[in-house]
Amino acid sequence: MTVRVVRSTVIDAPVDEVWRLLRAFNSHADWHPAIARSGIEGEDPGDLVGAVRAFTLRDGGFLREQLIALSDKERSLIYCLLEAPVRLDGYVATISLLPVTDGDRTFLRWACSFNPPRGQESALALLVGETIYGTGLLALRSRFGQGIRQSEPRPGQPALAVAPDRPPPARHAGSRGRVRCEAIVVEAYGGPDVLVPRIIEVPAPGGGEVRLRHEAIGVNYIDVHCRDGSFDLMPLPGIPGMEAAGVVADLGPGVEHLAIGDRVVYASATTGAYSGFRTMAAASVVRLPRDILERTAAGIFLKGIMADILARDVHRARAGEVALVRAAAGGVGLLLSAMLRSLGATVIGVVSRQEKAAAARKAGCDHVVVGTETELTRAVESLTGGRGVDVVFDGLGRDTFVQSLDLLALRGHLVSFGQTTGPVGELNVDRLAAKSVRLSRPNISHYLGDTEEIEARASRLFAQLRAGTLAASIGAALPLRDAREAHRALEARRNVGALILIPEH
Numbered sequence: 001m002t003v004r005v006v007r008s009t010v011i012d013a014p015v016d017e018v019w020r021l022l023r024a025f026n027s028h029a030d031w032h033p034a035i036a037r038s039g040i041e042g043e044d045p046g047d048l049v050g051a052v053r054a055f056t057l058r059d060g061g062f063l064r065e066q067l068i069a070l071s072d073k074e075r076s077l078i079y080c081l082l083e084a085p086v087r088l089d090g091y092v093a094t095i096s097l098l099p100v101t102d103g104d105r106t107f108l109r110w111a112c113s114f115n116p117p118r119g120q121e122s123a124l125a126l127l128v129g130e131t132i133y134g135t136g137l138l139a140l141r142s143r144f145g146q147g148i149r150q151s152e153p154r155p156g157q158p159a160l161a162v163a164p165d166r167p168p169p170a171r172h173a174g175s176r177g178r179v180r181c182e183a184i185v186v187e188a189y190g191g192p193d194v195l196v197p198r199i200i201e202v203p204a205p206g207g208g209e210v211r212l213r214h215e216a217i218g219v220n221y222i223d224v225h226c227r228d229g230s231f232d233l234m235p236l237p238g239i240p241g242m243e244a245a246g247v248v249a250d251l252g253p254g255v256e257h258l259a260i261g262d263r264v265v266y267a268s269a270t271t272g273a274y275s276g277f278r279t280m281a282a283a284s285v286v287r288l289p290r291d292i293l294e295r296t297a298a299g300i301f302l303k304g305i306m307a308d309i310l311a312r313d314v315h316r317a318r319a320g321e322v323a324l325v326r327a328a329a330g331g332v333g334l335l336l337s338a339m340l341r342s343l344g345a346t347v348i349g350v351v352s353r354q355e356k357a358a359a360a361r362k363a364g365c366d367h368v369v370v371g372t373e374t375e376l377t378r379a380v381e382s383l384t385g386g387r388g389v390d391v392v393f394d395g396l397g398r399d400t401f402v403q404s405l406d407l408l409a410l411r412g413h414l415v416s417f418g419q420t421t422g423p424v425g426e427l428n429v430d431r432l433a434a435k436s437v438r439l440s441r442p443n444i445s446h447y448l449g450d451t452e453e454i455e456a457r458a459s460r461l462f463a464q465l466r467a468g469t470l471a472a473s474i475g476a477a478l479p480l481r482d483a484r485e486a487h488r489a490l491e492a493r494r495n496v497g498a499l500i501l502i503p504e505h
């Protein structure tokens with residue numbers, strides 16, 4: 001059985017400063033307390049792909065590891081194990097860094113997979129995840145001035161104890177007890193300040209359920225509506241979030257399409273994703289292909305599925321038609337614009353600010369309009385010769401609904417799929433007769449009938465990512481505890497692309 005281990009932390013230092021240290025493959029001897037001495041074999045520099053580092057641990061163990069990939073653009077490196085005193089067959093590890101915009105900090109993720117001898121899965125997962133990764137992450141935080149709290153282990157000791165305000169390490173795969181983890185809890189509806197970090201207990205899965213360890217969580221505007229109470233989807237007290245990616249930690253009876261250790265993603269009709277772990281119905285969960293990262297999946301899965309439904313089911317886009325996409329630089333807008341373009345439509349994207357225009361064009365918009373509603377009307381008249389557009393995709397709602405109707409051509413189609421600016425309210429349907437237009441107000445959950453349908457849409461989404469038809473645009477990655485800032489950015493429409501939250505395990 002393949003074992004996957006992931007640990008992460010936030011370091012109070014700029015991402016480029018942390019990367020300068022970690023990109024040197026032999027630098028681990030300078031910061032990891034378990035290493036007594038280390039050197040690069042031959043004459044290779046420490047950042048050359050193929051370089052081998054040979055090192056001795058303080059307990060006398062000897063290891064050799066090889067650098068197999070390094071990217072300054074992505075701030076990530078991948079290495080494999082060549083020789084070790086324990087069996088970690090096929091061990092491949094990745095260290096990746098992401099900037100945390102709040103406070104100019106760094107999110108560091110250290111992950112690996114390996115095949116242990118039968119019966120040693122839990123012990124070796126604990127060795128790698130806690131004694132190696134956990135101790136190393138604590139030492140890195142200390143090196144950059146964060147120090148080590150009294151309740152945390154000292155460098156050189158197994159990292160099994162944690163500070164009171166952090167969740168304890170995850171229990172081994174297959175554990176049947178409760179797991180404690182960080183989560184965002186809402187006890188009263190309101191603004192972003194009602195998103196409060198808490199430590200919760202996540203139960204073991206029952207029949208047809210799965211318990212997941214989240215690695216990345218998608219932030220969507222529906223989360224705002226759940227938080228402020230405008231959508232009756234999250235009873236109080238509740239945990240927001242409907243989209244996440246991670247690893248299967250435990251399975252309940254009757255779950256056949258998943259296995260412990262599978263990398264997975266989901267878009268759920270129920271809330272609860274803003275949490276380090278989650279127990280939920282397995283029917284919504286699909287496996288991730290090996291070439292799709294968890295943070296990519298969490299940023300685009302729900303939005304991509306929504307875009308697929310809008311462009312293929314609610315409105316069947318066809319070659320030669322003209323489509324207008326509002327909020328074209330948002331998470332859904334970028335993916336929807338790309339899908340419409342791939343299906344042969346001419347796409348007019350509408351964005352709120354000039355700095356978002358480039359992202360919309362890159363995604364596939366043939367024309368991008370920035371400006372007032374009057375300027376948008378003039379642009380559509382000019383681009384269509386006064387005919388109007390065949391379809392408008394409007395996720396904004398109240399403030400744009402009437403104009404979206406006016407921009408349509410005869411027998412056009414208005415797809416109203418959101419209410420960022422507020423609900424549309426009551427409508428006199430006689431208004432639609434002026435141009436014989438169609439109006440659609442889809443509920444996305446009605447298009448996700450069962451596991452097979454979800455998997456079919458997911459397969460199409462992943463294939464488009466591989467082909468380059470779609471691009472994953474992650475606007476920002478924030479620690480889970482900073483969910484308030486993510487919501488503020490979303491409501492202020494500051495984001496370009498998707499927002500994701502990263503739990504600290």
